[in-house]
Structure formats: C-alpha cells, structure tokens
Amino acid sequence: MEKVSRRHCEIIEYTRSHKPVTRPLLAERLSASLPTISVAVRELLESEILVEDGYLKSSGGRRASLLELNPDFLHSLGLSVGMSGVRGVIADLSGRVIKERSLYFEVAPTRQDVLDALVGMTGFLLDGAERIPEGIGCGISGLVRQRDGVSIRFPYIDDWRDVPVAAILKEHFGLDAFVENDVNACTLAELRFGAGRGLHNFLYAFIGRGIGLGIVVGGDLYRGAGGNAGELGHIALCSDGLLCQCGNYGCLETVAGPESVVSQVRKAIESGAVSSIETGPGGEVAFMSVLEAAEAGDRLAENVVSRAAEHLGSALANMANLFDPEVIILGGLLANASDRILDTLRRVFDSGVLPSIAPDIELVVSRLGEVSGALGAAEVVFQNRLSALGS
Numbered sequence: 158m159e160k161v162s163r164r165h166c167e168i169i170e171y172t173r174s175h176k177p178v179t180r181p182l183l184a185e186r187l188s189a190s191l192p193t194i195s196v197a198v199r200e201l202l203e204s205e206i207l208v209e210d211g212y213l214k215s216s217g218g219r220r221a222s223l224l225e226l227n228p229d230f231l232h233s234l235g236l237s238v239g240m241s242g243v244r245g246v247i248a249d250l251s252g253r254v255i256k257e258r259s260l261y262f263e264v265a266p267t268r269q270d271v272l273d274a275l276v277g278m279t280g281f282l283l284d285g286a287e288r289i290p291e292g293i294g295c296g297i298s299g300l301v302r303q304r305d306g307v308s309i310r311f312p313y314i315d316d317w318r319d320v321p322v323a324a325i326l327k328e329h330f331g332l333d334a335f336v337e338n339d340v341n342a343c344t345l346a347e348l349r350f351g352a353g354r355g356l357h358n359f360l361y362a363f364i365g366r367g368i369g370l371g372i373v374v375g376g377d378l379y380r381g382a383g384g385n386a387g388e389l390g391h392i393a394l395c396s397d398g399l400l401c402q403c404g405n406y407g408c409l410e411t412v413a414g415p416e417s418v419v420s421q422v423r424k425a426i427e428s429g430a431v432s433s434i435e436t437g438p439g440g441e442v443a444f445m446s447v448l449e450a451a452e453a454g455d456r457l458a459e460n461v462v463s464r465a466a467e468h469l470g471s472a473l474a475n476m477a478n479l480f481d482p483e484v485i486i487l488g489g490l491l492a493n494a495s496d497r498i499l500d501t502l503r504r505v506f507d508s509g510v511l512p513s514i515a516p517d518i519e520l521v522v523s524r525l526g527e528v529s530g531a532l533g534a535a536e537v538v539f540q541n542r543l544s545a546l547g548s
C-alpha cells in the first residue's frame with residue numbers, strides 16, 4: 158500500500174484492540190458510512206494488512222465477514238532483562254511467539270554481563286529467523302528514557318548509568334531498537350494480548366524483586382511526565398515505618414516486597430521462632446521456600462505472607478479508589494500465588510475500595526506467563542511501526 162490514510166490507521170488500531178470485527182461494526186464505532194469503511198477495508202485486504210477469517214454468526218440476512226490484522230504483516234523481536242536473566246522472543250502481530258529463548262544469570266550480573274546477554278540473545282533469535290523482525294524492543298528493570306532508548310538505572314548494578322541500550326542493539330544488528338520499563342512492557346502485553354485486551358482502564362500489579370504498577374488510561378499506557386510512573390512499591394504506608402532502599406520510610410516494599418518477607422522470616426528464625434522453612438548454611442531464606450511453607454501451613458510463613466498480602470490488598474484498594482479501573486491484573490510472582498494468598502488480598506482489597514467504585518472491579522491473574530515482558534517489548538515495536546504507517 159503506497160499511502161496509509163488516517164482512516165486506514167483507525168481501522169488497524171480498532172482491529173488490533175477488538176475481536177470480532179466486521180465492516181458494519183467498524184462503520185458504527187468509527188462513525189463512518191459503510192461504503193467508506195468497505196473501500197478502506199478492501200484496500201487493506203489487497204495490501205495484506207487485513208485478512209478475512211470466517212463469518213459472524215447471524216440469525217438471518219447476509220453474514221458479515223470477520224476481519225483480523227494479518228499476523229504476518231509485522232514480526233518483532235522482544236527482550237526482557239532483569240537481575241535473574243534475559244528472555245527473548247520473536248512474535249507476530251497477533252502475539253504468537255514464533256521463537257523463544259531464556260538465559261539465566263548464575264551469579265549477580267555485571268553491566269557487561271547484561272549487555273553481552275542482550276546482544277547474544279538477539280543474535281540467537283535472528284539467526285535463521287524466517288523473516289527479519291521490524292525492530293527490537295527491550296523491556297528492562299529500573300528507570301528508562303523511551304525517547305532516546307536509554308536505560309538510566311538498573312537495580313543492583315552500581316555502574317549502570319545512562320546506558321544507550323537501543324543504540325547498542327541498533328549498532329550490532331542494524332535494526333531500530335526501543336526500550337521500555339519492564340513493568341510497562343508487561344502491561345502492554347496484557348493490553349494487546351492478555352486480560353486487558355479491549356479494556357480502556359486497567360491496572361497491572363507486578364511483584365518481582367520489587368513491586369510495580371502499570372497504568373492504562375483511556376486505552377493507552379500512562380507513563381507520566383518522566384516516563385516512569387507506577388512506583389507502587391514506594392508509596393508510603395506509614396511515616397514511622399522501616400527505611401526503604403529508596404531512602405524513604407514506610408514504603409509498601411518494606412512490608413510487602415519479597416525481600417521484606419524474607420528478611421522478616423529470617424529475623425524471626427534467628428530470634429528462635431519455630432518454623433519448617435529450610436534455611437541455607439548462613440541462615441539464608443529463599444522467598445519461594447517461604448511461599449511453599451505458607452502453603453504447607455507453617456505458622457510463621459503463613460503469618461508473614463498473609464500480612465504482606467494484606468498490605469498489598471490495601472495498596473491496590475487505594476489505587477482502585479484513585480483510578481477506578483475496570484480490572485486489576487496480577488502479574489509476576491502474584492500470578493503464581495496460592496488461592497489462600499489471593500483470598501487474603503481480595504478480602505482486604507474489597508473492604509478498602511469505596512462503595513462508589515467497588516462493584517465492578519475484578520482482580521484477575523495474568524495468564525501470559527513468563528513470556529509477558531518480552532512479548533510486551535515486542536509490542537513496543539509494533540506500536541511504533543503502526544503509528545508511523547500514517548505519517
């Protein structure tokens with residue numbers, strides 16, 4: 158297609174976000190006449206940007222054919238990197254993962270380890286790829302600057318300052334590259350391919366090493382003025398609380414983050430508390446061991462985990478009162494939490510949400526799994542390419 162009009166872009170955008178889509182529905186939702194839409198759809202079909210896939214069930218009359226974006230119109234390479242490792246995917250426009258790989262750091266990585274892993278992962282995915290992706294998206298922990306693809310800070314790596322990740326990837330592979338905060342990348346994956354598809358207002362709560370919040374307002378990811386909105390882990394719950402690694406007192410992470418949970422359990426065991434939780438030679442406690450012990454009925458683990466879930470439920474109720482979302486999606490470690498933990502979280506959440514807001518908000522668990530961040534990073538490339546079509 159030589160030129161893509163604004164109308165074409167509207168159709169592409171609507172078809173990406175909704176299912177099923179027909180010509181009459183597009184005409185209604187985009188406030189255009191059916192003939193106008195039909196002409197634009199025919200052009201998009203001829204250009205193989207749209208495809209027809211079956212017919213809408215009808216009780217009579219002419220059946221409307223179902224329209225979808227051609228999944229192979231664009232392919233994208235998505236990376237997600239954190240302290241534990243790198244995951245990479247090549248995905249098509251429908252979110253189908255065509256190629257995937259994970260790499261785990263055996264020890265805490267250095268700056269060079271992370272960069273080598275990103276380049277190595279990208280090279281592996283591109284090697285023998287059935288077609289060259291349109292670009293590379295990189296979801297990355299810590300502060301980022303999307304505008305010029307810079308990762309400002311990476312947690313726990315002190316000499317990681319203003320690293321031009323996008324420029325490094327572009328130089329190596331000759332493809333356009335973009336960066337996005339890891340929680341925002343997961344949120345984009347939910348918006349396009351997960352529990353947030355078709356929704357206009359939702360929140361995505363993520364627990365990894367820290368606690369983050371993805372915010373979707375009016376169908377778009379809300380990044381804030383500086384691009385790093387959603388620091389849920391650092392909302393202050395009590396001014397006389399514990400000192401947080403961010404320098405403030407009483408942050409949510411100091412009572413509900415995985416490191417806090419582990420630290421509370423460890424201190425209690427050192428003080429003589431009875432527990433079945435297994436500890437390492439130096440008294441180390443693994444977060445997953447605490448979760449497993451809580452599930453098995455260990456009293457100490459159950460108490461600490463329940464308290465963390467209560468704090469999180471309360472914080473999410475505050476967020477719900479602020480944003481009035483349709484849904485809150487729970488991701489990261491929360492997606493694997495037991496029913497008992499989720500019940501505790503829901504109970505506190507329900508009691509904290511204002512009656513004027515509460516009735517319709519659902520807390521749902523993400524179903525995208527560990528590929529979520531990389532898939533969301535791939536989505537950054539799709540967004541960029543599709544928005545550039547009409548310009």
Ligand SMILES: [Zn+2]
Nearest residue numbers: 391401403408
């Ligand atoms: Zn903090």
